[in-house]
Amino acid sequence: MNDIWSGLQAAFWLLITLDRDLIEITLRSLQVSLSALVIASAIALPLGTWLAIRRFRFRRAAIAALNALMGLPPVVVGLIVYLLLSRSGPFGVLGLLFTPTAMIIAQVIIITPLIASITHQAMRELWAEYHDLLISLNTSNWQRIKTLIFDGRRALLTASLAGFGRAIGEVGAIMIVGGNIDNATRVLTTAIALETGKGDFALALGLGFVLIALALVVNFAIHVLSRTERDGRW
Amino acid sequence: MIRVFAFLALIWGSTATAEVMKMAVTTSFHNSGLSDVLLPAIARDTGLEVQLLIVGTGQALRLGEAGDVDAILVHSKAAEEAFVAGGYGTHRREIMYNDFVFIGPSTDDAAIAGQGSSTEVLTAIARAEAAFVSRGDDSGTHKKERALWSDAGFDTDTLGDWYKAVGAGMGASLNTASSLNAYILADRASWLNFGNKGDLTLLFAGDPVLFNQYAYLPVNPERHPHVDSDGATTLEDWLTSDAAKELINGYAINGEKLFTFNAVQSD
Amino acid sequence: MVDVMRATLHDAVVTRRGKAILGPVSYQLPSEGCTIVIGPNGAGKTTLLKTLHGVERLSQGRVDWGIPDEIARQQQAYVFQSPIMLRRSVRQNLIFPLSLSGVSKAEAAERVTYWAGKIGLAKMLDRPAPRLSGGEKQKLALARALIRDPAVLFLDEPCANLDGRSTREIESLLLDVQKSGTRVIMTTHDLGQAKRLATDMLFLLNGRINDHGPADAFFAAPASPEARAFLNGDIVE
Numbered sequence: 001m002n003d004i005w006s007g008l009q010a011a012f013w014l015l016i017t018l019d020r021d022l023i024e025i026t027l028r029s030l031q032v033s034l035s036a037l038v039i040a041s042a043i044a045l046p047l048g049t050w051l052a053i054r055r056f057r058f059r060r061a062a063i064a065a066l067n068a069l070m071g072l073p074p075v076v077v078g079l080i081v082y083l084l085l086s087r088s089g090p091f092g093v094l095g096l097l098f099t100p101t102a103m104i105i106a107q108v109i110i111i112t113p114l115i116a117s118i119t120h121q122a123m124r125e126l127w128a129e130y131h132d133l134l135i136s137l138n139t140s141n142w143q144r145i146k147t148l149i150f151d152g153r154r155a156l157l158t159a160s161l162a163g164f165g166r167a168i169g170e171v172g173a174i175m176i177v178g179g180n181i182d183n184a185t186r187v188l189t190t191a192i193a194l195e196t197g198k199g200d201f202a203l204a205l206g207l208g209f210v211l212i213a214l215a216l217v218v219n220f221a222i223h224v225l226s227r228t229e230r231d232g233r234w
Numbered sequence: 235m236i237r238v239f240a241f242l243a244l245i246w247g248s249t250a251t252a253e254v255m256k257m258a259v260t261t262s263f264h265n266s267g268l269s270d271v272l273l274p275a276i277a278r279d280t281g282l283e284v285q286l287l288i289v290g291t292g293q294a295l296r297l298g299e300a301g302d303v304d305a306i307l308v309h310s311k312a313a314e315e316a317f318v319a320g321g322y323g324t325h326r327r328e329i330m331y332n333d334f335v336f337i338g339p340s341t342d343d344a345a346i347a348g349q350g351s352s353t354e355v356l357t358a359i360a361r362a363e364a365a366f367v368s369r370g371d372d373s374g375t376h377k378k379e380r381a382l383w384s385d386a387g388f389d390t391d392t393l394g395d396w397y398k399a400v401g402a403g404m405g406a407s408l409n410t411a412s413s414l415n416a417y418i419l420a421d422r423a424s425w426l427n428f429g430n431k432g433d434l435t436l437l438f439a440g441d442p443v444l445f446n447q448y449a450y451l452p453v454n455p456e457r458h459p460h461v462d463s464d465g466a467t468t469l470e471d472w473l474t475s476d477a478a479k480e481l482i483n484g485y486a487i488n489g490e491k492l493f494t495f496n497a498v499q500s501d
Numbered sequence: 502m503v504d505v506m507r508a509t510l511h512d513a514v515v516t517r518r519g520k521a522i523l524g525p526v527s528y529q530l531p532s533e534g535c536t537i538v539i540g541p542n543g544a545g546k547t548t549l550l551k552t553l554h555g556v557e558r559l560s561q562g563r564v565d566w567g568i569p570d571e572i573a574r575q576q577q578a579y580v581f582q583s584p585i586m587l588r589r590s591v592r593q594n595l596i597f598p599l600s601l602s603g604v605s606k607a608e609a610a611e612r613v614t615y616w617a618g619k620i621g622l623a624k625m626l627d628r629p630a631p632r633l634s635g636g637e638k639q640k641l642a643l644a645r646a647l648i649r650d651p652a653v654l655f656l657d658e659p660c661a662n663l664d665g666r667s668t669r670e671i672e673s674l675l676l677d678v679q680k681s682g683t684r685v686i687m688t689t690h691d692l693g694q695a696k697r698l699a700t701d702m703l704f705l706l707n708g709r710i711n712d713h714g715p716a717d718a719f720f721a722a723p724a725s726p727e728a729r730a731f732l733n734g735d736i737v738e
Binding site: 086087088089092093095097098179180181182183184194196197198199200201202 | 254256261265273283285286287288289299300301302403404405406408409412427428429430431458460
Binding site for chain 3: 133138
């Protein structure tokens with residue numbers, strides 16, 4: 001109890017004094033996770049929609065693979081990305097290991113299956129609902145995808161937010177590929193791990209509260225930005 | 235959508251431009267807090283931004299072997315010599331030392347305080363079968379601990395349940411020891427900086443075998459042409475300079491001196 | 502135009518999981534008026550409508566509208582048994598088919614105003630369509646089907662589950678539509694509705710056309726015993 005109380009106090013002080021390290025770490029967390037989110041969404045949203053409306057031979061296998069990938073342990077993703085990006089690995093020449101880019105790559109791999117899978121679920125329902133109408137209206141494939149993505153935007157937003165939540169709270173993979181370098185690749189989660197390692201629970205907990213607050217703020221911000229609440233709920 | 239991109243552009247905006255090199259260091263070195271004193275001084279004196287990868291000795295050596303860092307600063311002499319012999323590093327330069335200490339519950343059930351040597355300490359713990367936490371992560375500290383057990387005539391693989399290898403860093407292991415009220419071997423710096431001491435206290439120190447020599451090893455540019463060997467040389471020159479000597483010898487926590495500078499200075 | 506849009510079924514068969522649910526059917530529909538398809542549940546009424554509309558995959562035979570299928574389908578509209586509402590406003594639902602065929606915004610706005618008035622939803626244009634009542638949804642679906650001025654209008658049980666007032670409103674709309682020359686082909690369970698609207702009748706049984714003919718003659722004296730039994734309210738298998 002005492003630890004939690006002092007954690008709250010630490011978080012409070014970090015916030016009101018606008019601690020420079022805290023702001024830097026927080027911005028880097030956002031930078032990495034939002035970049036990963038944009039890239040992963042650009043891949044996963046069309047992919048999930050496409051899987052929902054197209055019938056092809058390996059569709060079931062593709063969906064099963066997607067759902068299996070959703071459960072990938074981040075640490076394993078981190079290890080594999082690490083080995084690929086290491087100077088002695090196949091992509092070593094790029095010199096990406098221990099950079100924010102490496103962390104983005106790992107997070108994209110972790111959250112793309114998640115976003116695609118949720119998208120697929122939501123789009124499958126919507127497609128079942130719209131199927132007859134869109135066929136009857138003689139729509140092209142592109143018009144169908146456009147209509148589904150537009151009318152399913154709330155579900156897609158939810159899918160993206162789920163991906164963001166997983167990305168911003170992830171520690172195992174980015175610790176391995178980012179290296180938790182101060183001023184370069186340290187983000188909120190790896191900083192929390194570090195402070196816990198030092199036995200400085202108050203600071204760790206303070207960072208944790210900042211992380212939670214950040215997740216809430218970003219969720220809220222995305223909702224406001226896309227004005228979904230004003231459109232009313234169906 | 236445009237707003238999202240604008241926001242992304244905003245947070246991507248700031249990028250560092252100073253010359254950057256990467257060095258793998260051990261957890262114990264970082265936990266000591268000395269790096270927080272040295273890094274700003276290095277940046278001020280040489281213009282070099284040293285990025286630290288804080289890992290165990292085992293992984294630090296692997297990072298050097300793979301060429302993922304430009305230099306390493308570790309404390310495990312045998313492994314370091316093998317690293318240089320394998321052609322992964324150009325040479326090994328001793329910088330400073332600190333010491334290991336035995337930590338345990340204040341009740342000291344195994345009565346290790348006041349023993350004459352680390353061998354006697356370990357024998358007392360083993361006889362009492364008192365809970366003992368081992369790093370178990372192939373780090374420098376772990377290697378040291380195993381060597382001490384071996385000197386005392388024990389094989390860590392055959393010890394009973396009271397010997398707990400946690401496979402974690404120094405801080406996490408200290409957290410475990412704190413919650414189990416167990417004995418543990420730690421470096422003095424990590425111990426002094428550790429915030430969650432609980433009922434633990436420093437029980438034994440001072441045996442010369444507990445001295446912990448840190449050495450600096452630049453990664454061999456012949457093996458990995460991309461490494462920043464100029465940066466590594468600049469850093470080595472600085473680490474062995476009088477400025478470094480003053481900062482290292484002067485570094486103290488709660489009034490206790492932690493490190494002793496012992497590099498052989500060229501001039 | 503009326504002559505062009507005359508449907509002929511040539512040995513059309515639809516099978517699902519190895520079972521024929523329609524056909525073989527060979528039949529030429531009249532070129533104008535309102536054809537009403539009746540028959541017991543599972544007789545294949547919906548399948549026949551979808552086959553004529555060209556959205557059902559035939560396992561055999563073909564449907565011929567006298568013009569290429571694509572062009573034919575563009576001049577047709579289909580109202581489904583349970584109205585499919587896009588998750589948008591009433592206005593956006595009405596605009597949707599127009600935007601697909603590239604009608605200008607001004608023109609679209611004009612047509613939306615016209616049709617919204619006609620179905621009594623003028624004041625609800627900005628309401629989310631999925632939150633309308635059942636009758637309002639069905640009227641919206643009908644207006645959305647008619648907004649492109651189709652030559653042929655298919656309706657699958659348009660008044661199932663609706664109260665008397667909504668049914669009356671929809672029927673009066675359908676009579677208007679018929680008067681303007683639009684070909685109407687619909688299914689219904691409501692024999693009274695069939696009598697009120699039909700110019701000719703199709704009686705389906707077990708996937709085949711069991712009886713057919715001009716509405717007056719059909720209701721006065723059905724040719725087949727099954728059709729007679731059905732009109733009497735008996736259960737027909």
